[in-house]
Amino acid sequence: MRYSRQNKILELISTYDIETQDMLLKLLKESDFEVTQATISRDIKELQLIKTLSPSGKYKYAVGNYSDKPVTERFLKIFRETITSYESAENLIVVKTLSGCGNAAAEAIDTMVITHVVGTIAGDNTFLIIVDSKSNVPPILEIFNDIITMRLKNNDR
Amino acid sequence: MRYSRQNKILELISTYDIETQDMLLKLLKESDFEVTQATISRDIKELQLIKTLSPSGKYKYAVGNYSDKPVTERFLKIFRETITSYESAENLIVVKTLSGCGNAAAEAIDTMVITHVVGTIAGDNTFLIIVDSKSNVPPILEIFNDIITMRLKNNDR
DNA sequence: TCCTCCTTTGTATTATTATACATTATGTAT
DNA sequence: ATACATAATGTATAATAATACAAAGGAGGA
Numbered sequence: 273m274r275y276s277r278q279n280k281i282l283e284l285i286s287t288y289d290i291e292t293q294d295m296l297l298k299l300l301k302e303s304d305f306e307v308t309q310a311t312i313s314r315d316i317k318e319l320q321l322i323k324t325l326s327p328s329g330k331y332k333y334a335v336g337n338y339s340d341k342p343v344t345e346r347f348l349k350i351f352r353e354t355i356t357s358y359e360s361a362e363n364l365i366v367v368k369t370l371s372g373c374g375n376a377a378a379e380a381i382d383t384m385v386i387t388h389v390v391g392t393i394a395g396d397n398t399f400l401i402i403v404d405s406k407s408n409v410p411p412i413l414e415i416f417n418d419i420i421t422m423r424l425k426n427n428d429r
Numbered sequence: 430m431r432y433s434r435q436n437k438i439l440e441l442i443s444t445y446d447i448e449t450q451d452m453l454l455k456l457l458k459e460s461d462f463e464v465t466q467a468t469i470s471r472d473i474k475e476l477q478l479i480k481t482l483s484p485s486g487k488y489k490y491a492v493g494n495y496s497d498k499p500v501t502e503r504f505l506k507i508f509r510e511t512i513t514s515y516e517s518a519e520n521l522i523v524v525k526t527l528s529g530c531g532n533a534a535a536e537a538i539d540t541m542v543i544t545h546v547v548g549t550i551a552g553d554n555t556f557l558i559i560v561d562s563k564s565n566v567p568p569i570l571e572i573f574n575d576i577i578t579m580r581l582k583n584n585d586r
Numbered sequence: 587t588c589c590t591c592c593t594t595t596g597t598a599t600t601a602t603t604a605t606a607c608a609t610t611a612t613g614t615a616t
Numbered sequence: 617a618t619a620c621a622t623a624a625t626g627t628a629t630a631a632t633a634a635t636a637c638a639a640a641g642g643a644g645g646a
Contacts, residue, residue, distance in 0.1 A: 292632060308596055313634055317488075322479040324493055331474075331604085336481055359547050361520060361561045366548030368539070395550040397536070400559070431624070449602065465626055470604055488634090589646085596639075603632065611624070616617105 277305045278315050282335070285321065289332045296333070358416060360409045365401040374399045388412065432507050433529040434462045435472050436536065439492065442478065446489040453490070504537035508576055515573060517566045522558040531556045543569060 277300065284290060284299050293312045300307060322336035355377055358367040369377045378394035381401060388408035393400045403409050437460055438453065447453050450469045457464060479493040511530040516523050526534045535551035538558060545565035550557045560566050 294632075309633075310597080310635075311595055313632095314595085317482065317634085320482050322481060322493070324479060325474065325477050336479065359561075361547045361559055364547075364559065366550075366559050368548055393550065395532075395535070395552070395556075397539070398548050398550050400548075400550055451602075466603075467605080467627080468625055470602095471625085474604085587646100590644095592641100592643085594639105594641075597637090599634100599636085601632105601634070603630105605628100605630080607627085607629105609624100609626070611622100613622075614620085616619085 277307065278319055280305060281312075281315055281319065281321075285333045285335070289326050289328075289330070291330055291332055355416075358413070360413060363403045363406045363409065365403065365409060365412065366398060367401065368398050430511075430527060430530060431472075432511060432533040434464065435476055436530075436533040437462060438469075438472055438476065438478075442490045442492070446483050446485075446487065448488055448490075504540050505576060507533055507537045508573075512573075512577075515570070517570060520560045520563045520566060522560065522566060522569065524556050524558060526554050526556065528554045530554065543572060545569065 280300060280303055281296065284296060288299065290296050290299070293309050293316065296312055297307070297309055300312070316333070320336050321333050323331045324334045326332040356368045358365055360366070367377065367381075374394040374397050378392040378399035378401075381389070381392055381399075388404045389412065390402045390404050392402070401412070403412060434457065437457060441447060441453060441456050441460075445456065447456070450466050450473065453469055454464070454466055457469070473490070477493045478490050480488045481491045483489040507530075511526045511534045512524055513527060514525045524534065531551040531553050535549040535556040535558075538546065538549050538556075545561045546569065547559045547561050549559070558569070560569060
């Protein structure tokens, strides 16, 4: 019974803009599912439904797909998990990270002591790597790429 | 101001597992943002945060991943309302903002994804935009000017 | 059968969130 | 500066959602 009801719930939220659990309750009733708000609350938790904003600016239930990742590991892992992109400009490398991870990631780089890296400066979600000269930038980018593609493993050095 | 607070909220929810608005309220208080639950509820709606299940099975707030158009509009607004001046130096643009809004404004720029902008790095009331080369700076300044004079409207792009 | 252990649901309540309305800030133009 | 408009926030409360606890309903085994 539970699963068919939950199935019905999924069907309903994909069909209608359902703003509240009470509204869902009524729609379920029309399909002969006689339950209480409490049960619906539990179903919603189990189905991991979320309340989002519909285009009209009202809240509505929708299927969620959020996955969580703890960002508290060794620095290669930090690197892999917090850096979203990087790009060079002249003798600088601008690295973007997840919000709030600029400092942690920059420290990871510092710790790696890469030759020709003169220093780093970190903001909230970005940090800057200053390289001694433009020509030494490509090999560093290569190292980054190796890390991300896992060609450089956690215990390689 | 509203935007630095909302920025703080984003930072907080990415750092902690925040289960309720009251919990957020307390954390904000620790960062000297004195507001009420009502305001937080509104911020959450505006930021389109959602309540998801954390791995532990508890509810927690997280950023939702729906529609970017309102987000862009939000950032244009932030740009207009928090930036006080800007000036270029070589391939950099130094932008001054209202106190406490450096991060929020810089994130706005990041989100706008302007070509030739390699990245930003933010302080409290200033942020730096790194452009790939000096010659690409003027058109960007032009865009900024367009935004401020409202020649670039919310739904132009 | 009756007992025991689970699972599911309801009841009643608490906890949490959203919002109507009032108030205070922040412009903007005259 | 004054008056008017607009946006931001607080207050108070209504609306909504989560859950502790109790009460079924099985399923399996002696």
